[in-house]
Amino acid sequence: MSPLLTAGLRARLSESAGKADHAGEPDREALAALRASGLLGTAVPVRHGGSGGDAVAVNRVVEEIARVNPSVAIIAFQHFAVSARISEWGTEEQRERWLPRLADGTWLAASAWSETGAGAAKRNLASGGERLADGRWRLNGSKTFTTGAGVADLYLVLVQTARPAGTGTGYGADGQTFFLVEADNPGLVPDLGPDLAGMRGSATGLIALDDCVVTDADRLGPAGTAASIIAGVRESGASLGTVSVGIAQAAFDLAVGHVRAHGLLDLPGVRHRLVDLATRVETARAVVARAGARTSAAPGLTTLHSKLHASAAAEEVCLDVARMLGSAGYREGARIGRLLADARGIAFMGPTNDLCRDLVAATWTG
16 A cells, blocks of 8 residues: 655654654644645545545544654544534535635644543533623633644634533533634633643643634534534544554564664564564554444444554553663653653543543443
8 A cells, every 4th residue: 555645744744753752842844744745635525625535544644644753643633533523514604614724734623622620521511602692602711632732723622501411421411512713713722731741742732712702603513412423423433543553553663673773683583573563563453444444333332442452552562662672762762762652642532541441331331
């Protein structure tokens, strides 16, 4: 299968990974190269300027980016997710308004769902939306762990707009609503946020909503039904596990390069160890591919399994490669250290691995 990234873009993103990790902030020049690549239209329908790719295409693009720059891969994954939600739930006016700019890279999209106290399941939101007398909405509150904060041009923001009738047992709760808020809205203020151990170039930060006024035309889907939109996300087959596959492949490539450079390929034990690593990478890739293809009896469950399996496999592969590299990998700034920190971060990204387990278990107990 031919690569999707050009050699120039691959080199630019690879160089950017170390630079962004050291600085702890996104590399805007690398993001500009991604915007200009044409890849950001993968999840946008052809009639709106994209390539009309399905989850298989999205997973493949994200894996290739993750292989050289996991932080940028996370940003791209969120962009694709927002593009898909607009395509699925947006009005025709909303699609015409935003999708062409998301497709050609003029705009970058991000999701702002998480907040302190809401838990991994995004319930008990403190951020809220109040409908004004003129039909507009006023949003107030704060969002945390927003990937792309400060670099995105459009944010898919989740807020509570009505009192929830119950606690809910899934992801999200009733009475929640999605709004698409443009970055130039004076009531939306991004901040780079915490100094993360991994994914340091992903611009994962904070969003403050301070009397952020939007129109009803900025609302995505019916008011109070965001939980239904959220429930359908995993059914798409686009899996965050694909970022883990890219990280695992990058770690494996490091191991092969190290072994070759030290003339160790003649040793059967070393070769067998590499085969075991390669097998783990391939099994992770296979379950992510199955999620994207949506060929299982329960595609949504397969997507959850794919994230759980691939994220665990990536961390294990990175740890084993770090052991193979020995002291060469135990240095400040060593790439295997960055990959391991990035691999660990996937477990905390939505839905978190613990929430994935809860959602899978609910199918047996509910």
